[in-house]
Amino acid sequence: MDVLRFAEYKTYNEAEIMALYSSVGWSNYTNNPAMLRKAYKNSLYVLAAYADGKLVGILRAVGDGASVVFLQDLIVLPEFQRHGIGSQLMRKVMEKYADVYQLQLLTEASEKNIAFYEFLGLKRVEKYGCCAFIR
Known part of the structure; x- marks a missing residue:
């Protein structure tokens, strides 16, 4: 596995974001x-x-940062999946917002997804x- 670095994503690069979303x-x-x-x-x-230096995973958080944070768009390049990157992204963001009243997410109800998120607590x-309701 390559050396991993986690950092806040501050500068939107459309090409790398589109490549990441397309990969999944x-x-x-x-x-x-x-x-x-x-x-x-x-x-x-x-x-x-x-x-x-290559973007291999991302996790967006939306909300007010106090009462509710919604975790959105957890994506890891397929060739980097099953190496703990998604778990690390989740844990780091969950730690950042540990004091938020509600931490929420929606996901496909597959056994794999359910097991992953339950594993994270x-x-x-x-x-x-x-x-839950959605439109």
Whole structure:
């Protein structure tokens, strides 16, 4: 594995972001680059993972940073998956917002995703007597 470095993602580079999203097939985002650019601009915090200077993973956080933070767009290049990068991105952002009342995310309900987020200590909303709505 290459040497990893984690840093706040401050300067939006459309080519590298599009390559990252394309690598995992997220065409709803890549088909609308203006929306994605605006989403990054308006994010509360974005943490990136670099291997030898190359962007290999990212996690966006949106919200107010006090009562609620929504974790959005956890992406790791396929060839770098299963090496703990996604877990490290999640842990670092969860630590940064440890005092926030609600830390939330939505994900595909696959066994793999559920196991990953439960491994990190997150719980399904049903465990709190809640449900989620989306439009």
